[in-house]
Amino acid sequence: MGDKRTAEEMESEVTYEGRFSEDEPSDIQTKISSLSSDGNFRKRSFNKGLIPYARRRRKSKQGSDSSDWEVASASFHSRTESRRLMRVSSVLREPLRDNLFDHCFRNIWRESTAEKRKACTYLNCWWFYMYTKEHCRQRVLTWIKKEKIFSKRYVFVPIVLWSHWFLLIFCHLGESLESNSRTPCMLLLDSLHTLGPLRLEPLLRRFVLDIYETEDRPECKDMVQNIPLLVPQVPQQRNGEECGIFVLYYTNLFLENAPENFSVSEGYPYFMKPDWFTYEELEGFYKRLESLGTESSDSEE
The missing domain is CATH 1.10.287 (Helix Hairpins)
Incomplete structure (x- = not known):
């Protein structure tokens, strides 16, 4: 679920990098830490x-x-x-608020290999929502510029809009738009296709164009606007409360299996299919997050 605070309130909680420091108190620490007795x-x-x-x-x-x-x-x-x-x-198993989502996402990131973390990066889950607010837009673009996303193979962009979680993945943005082996593209992973994920496309394209312009990239506007936006047929949620956990699992599996490169002309990465994972495997992921949550709580006591 999306956070109902104002953008100004969210701004006050976000550092310029957009990540909480490891020892910074936050709502998530209250939420998760309360899961273990002091x-x-x-x-x-x-x-x-x-x-x-x-x-x-x-x-x-x-x-x-x-x-x-x-x-x-x-x-x-x-x-x-x-x-x-x-x-x-x-x-x-409740709808994931953004603080809890951020906590789980960072745990997944820390669990990935150093090689994966070097080749990839992610944007804070608040940033896209804040970007949609005119008075926050330039600040968000400045934060993104500091992330050096054009030097990364893949960039994960969690998005929460309309009380629903999506996962946007920038692929090979630093490569030539005419590359045959590492095609710049965007993957939009949505666990609820019935709502029409492409309704996000105009906003996503404006977002990407603003990033290119902020970075003073040489690509012309028309080329940027034609970067392929792909919507893979991924496993779908079973109820109205699972979108957050699905996005976390998409991220986890993509980090584990992402190819070094792929071309749009050859289709999606081989693993992105409706049977990408089973619901039994998703249950196993729930248990893994439960373990990570309690381990985090123990370390804070």
Whole structure:
């Protein structure tokens, strides 16, 4: 789901690079960190639940050793971990707000190989929405210029508009528009084709043209406007709440399998088909995100 704050409010949260620093507090840290109990909570729960249990054990077994405490503590933390995983799962299966999406996206990015991160980059999930606001446009274009996207093989652009997530991928933008092996193009991945993803095309083409002009690229306007925009037939969501998780999974799989180059004349990258992945594999991805979410929470405690 899209964030309902104003562009000004979002601007105040975004650094010039558009990424939260690793230690910067944000709504997502509140949302995800709350999925694990803090130290004080654990201490209170421990004192309330385990000390009476330990006293009873001492009365019945005067000779018992510290193993009683260890067993009780392990049982407690096992129950705590189960509750935490259930809460993470619940949050991820709701419509993803942009802060939560950003958190998950950055986790996926960190999990990718250094080689992939060197060849690719991504734009912050707020930027495209902010670009649609006239008073934010130039600032966003300045941020994008600092990302040096024309030196990257692929650029991931998460888009949230109309309470729906899309994934735009710029491919080989730094190559000649007449290249036969590395054709500059745009891939628009949408998990809800029934809404008509090409309704975005005029706005996307204006966005790309503004990027080229801000970078003072030599390509003429007509050539930029003719960069192919492709809409692959990718797996589709099953309900009205899955678009965010689908975009995250599209990103994850593309990072894993993206070819070094491909030509539009040869079709899409071989893996981008309606059977690109199964819903069972998507469920496995949910579980992976749940694990990443709790690991992040643990590291912050």
